[in-house]
């Protein structure tokens with residue numbers, strides 16, 4: 001039998017890690033506390049926002065860049081093997097400016113993108129409307145960023161199917177209650193249904209990851225950042241590109257209308273949807289694309305982004321606790337980063353720690 005690994009969390013990070021482990025011959029069990037595991041990975045907007053999320057070089061941009069290189073091949077392979085269409089589109093994002101003061105930061109962002117090999121281009125308001133005819137008259141300029149999007153819920157289902165094909169065992173409704181330790185070594189997890197022993201444990205439990213790591217001396221100051229979201233009905237082709245301004249965005253999802261986001265609220269794990277906030281989200285979106293004003297709302301939901309203080313994820317082994325690997329804290333970029341994180345975390349769990357993980361090591365949160 002191969003190395004036994006328990007992965008805690010069946011969001012996209014846990015599932016991508018489990019898939020990568022199983023493909024390397026490990027015997028993998030994935031545990032999820034919830035019966036349906038519909039947390040951040042289900043709540044997301046599906047933007048693979050390498051450029052809309054990055055205005056400067058740094059560890060996040062480098063991770064995102066490596067992740068983005070892999071997506072076309074990963075999508076093709078997942079679709080071929082799971083038959084789940086992922087609605088992967090590479091038509092890009094229009095980051096729009098409504099007043100003169102917003103133009104210079106977009107120009108600076110475009111300059112950085114081009115210096116990093118990402119061919120972002122400034123457009124005038126009229127050029128933006130020629131590219132995307134429903135963009136409204138209030139838009140003065142836009143940065144066209146060549147990035148991508150996909151249907152994150154379909155991705156999550158595809159990863160689950162891929163895990164099943166690789167003989168990963170998934171146990172829903174089974175919370176990891178604590179880590180099993182033998183000396184310093186982590187040798188499994190405790191659950192209400194009994195202990196699950198393993199050679200390595202990967203904690204990919206999103207905003208809840210800190211509950212499990214505290215006993216190892218790693219205090220993850222994870223903050224759940226709530227995002228409320230709305231979906232409106234629209235025919236395919238209503239928008240060809242993501243349209244975004246600050247936290248406000250519209251993401252076309254073929255077959256599923258337009259996703260409108262979002263808020264960034266620090267209110268703990270309160271899932272309440274505020275009707276006024278939902279109305280405002282649609283009204284703000286209509287300031288960018290006026291025709292969304294009258295579109296019927298078909299869904300609203302909220303999710304929690306796992307944010308660490310330096311806005312970077314925590315991926316890799318935990319010093320002083322052999323057998324323990326973390327893959328959490330992906331904040332606004334967990335969909336973009338999930339597949340590459342899964343590769344890196346799986347390799348780390350099997351003893352092969354990529355040098356790029358130094359910048360996102362969980363040990364930055366380890367007590368001396």
Ligand SMILES: Cc1cc2nc3c(=O)[nH]c(=O)nc-3n(C[C@H](O)[C@H](O)[C@H](O)COP(=O)(O)OP(=O)(O)OC[C@H]3O[C@@H](n4cnc5c(N)ncnc54)[C@H](O)[C@@H]3O)c2cc1C
Nearest residue numbers: 009011013033039041045046047176206227303334335336
């Ligand atoms: C509104 C919103 C919009 C977003 N938009 C985007 C976007 O457009 N692009 C992008 O790249 N990212 C986006 N994100 C961020 C992205 O969704 C997250 O970074 C990513 O989904 C995190 O994945 P995860 O697997 O770590 O966490 P989750 O999906 O939250 O999964 C964690 C899982 O762990 C389980 N769990 C918790 N505790 C335990 C335990 N003790 N035992 C067992 N299981 C446990 C939970 O039940 C859950 O299923 C968005 C997030 C939100 C909320």
